[in-house]
Amino acid sequence: MVASIPESVDATLGMLTGGNYVADRSLATALHLALSLQRPLFLEGEAGVGKTEIAKVLADQLDRRLIRLQCYEGLDVASAVYEWNYARQMVEIRLAEAAGTADRDKLAQDIFDDRFLIKRPILQALEADERGAPVLLIDELDRTDEPFEAFLLEVLSDFQVTIPELGPMRAATPPIVIITSNRTREIHDALKRRCFYYWVDYPSAAREREILRVKAPEAPAELSRQVVAFVHELRKMDLFKLPGVAETIDWVHALVQLDHLALDPAAIDNTLGVLLKYQDDIAKIQGSEATRILNQIKSELAGAAAVA
Incomplete structure (x- = not known):
């Protein structure tokens, strides 16, 4: 039985929650509209904020x-759409020659047949599936170049690709398309116009703590509070690469593995490589700066607890 598309924003939010994805209502709204109106969803944001995970949760929850x-x-x-299996085509030609087949037009038609077509991800996504239209994740589109973007326009507009030897190949049911970009370069407006757009921002402190509760339930509550507060302070700084949610989760897992119940200067210095990915950033934070941030967040957390 094909799993049905959520019929409301609340149902979409519930589906994401069921897949352990902590989303806000605006994201659920964008996703619900994309699913209901069969439009690609273009997700843009910094690396590690959970864009790719949305496609994974969709595929899992919708089966x-x-x-x-x-x-x-x-x-x-x-690499992305299709190519011909030239080795098999050559074998077919040699066999035809050995058998004395003289009709070259028929031979040419035979070797450009679906049997010799190697289907790559985009063409696979246009095929019918008994479980329903697949989820096509085009991940980190900003890493490609403009000619490939231009090719995608036909796919995103008509859910079809044109193979010169076979003609247009169109999806009977449009796939669910999720496109992500880390915005290392601007994507052309022509492609964005074919999609619904959503900027996936860093979460608020409250939502990031909820993410840790779901993704790292074994972490002590105080450790999670301190980690989130520390990470949010880092995101205010001029670093080469700000830590994303993925790094926050990894850091908490690492600290729990080392039996830390709360942050201390030594724990931070010894594990910063889990949180920050560039040596210049680590050198900037390690030592006195880490201690300063830790003292600041502990003071703020204590003040907030006193007010509560």
């Missing part, structure tokens, strides 16, 4: 196949 196209510089149609 759909997840087809992931991981983008990179130089990605082309042969």
Whole structure:
């Protein structure tokens, strides 16, 4: 039985919650509209804020196949959409020659057949599936170049690709398309116009604590409060790469593994490599600066507790 698309924003929010994804209502609204109106959803935001996870949760909660196209510089149609199996085609030609087949037009038609077509992620996503339209994740589109963006316009507008030898191949049911970008470069307006857009921001402190409660339930509450407060202070600073939610979760797991019930200067200095990914950032925070931030957040947390 094909799982049904959520019929309301509340149902969409519930679906995300059921997949252990802590979302706010605005994200659930954008996702609900994209699902209901069969439009691609373009998610933009800093790395590590949970954009890719949305597609994974969707596929899991709707029991759909997840087809992931991981983008990179130089990605082309042969890697993303399709290519012909030239080795098998050559074998077919040799067999035809050995059998004395003289009709070259028929042979050309035979070798450009679906049997010799290697289907890559985008073409796979256009195929019918008994579980329902698959979830197509086009991840980190900003890593590709503009020619590949231009190719995607046909896919996102008509949910089809045109193969010169076979003609247009169109999806009977449009796939659920999630596109992510870390905004290392601007994506062209023509592509964005074909999608619903949503900026995935860093979460508030309260929502990030809720994320830790879901993703790291073994962490002491005080440790989670201190970690979130510390990370939020780092996000105010001029660092080469600000820590995302993924790094917050990893840091809490690491601290729990080391049996830390709360933050202290030594724990921070010894584990900063889990939270920060560039040596210049680590050197900037390690030592006296980490101690200063820790003392500041402890004072603020104590003040907040006294007021409560």
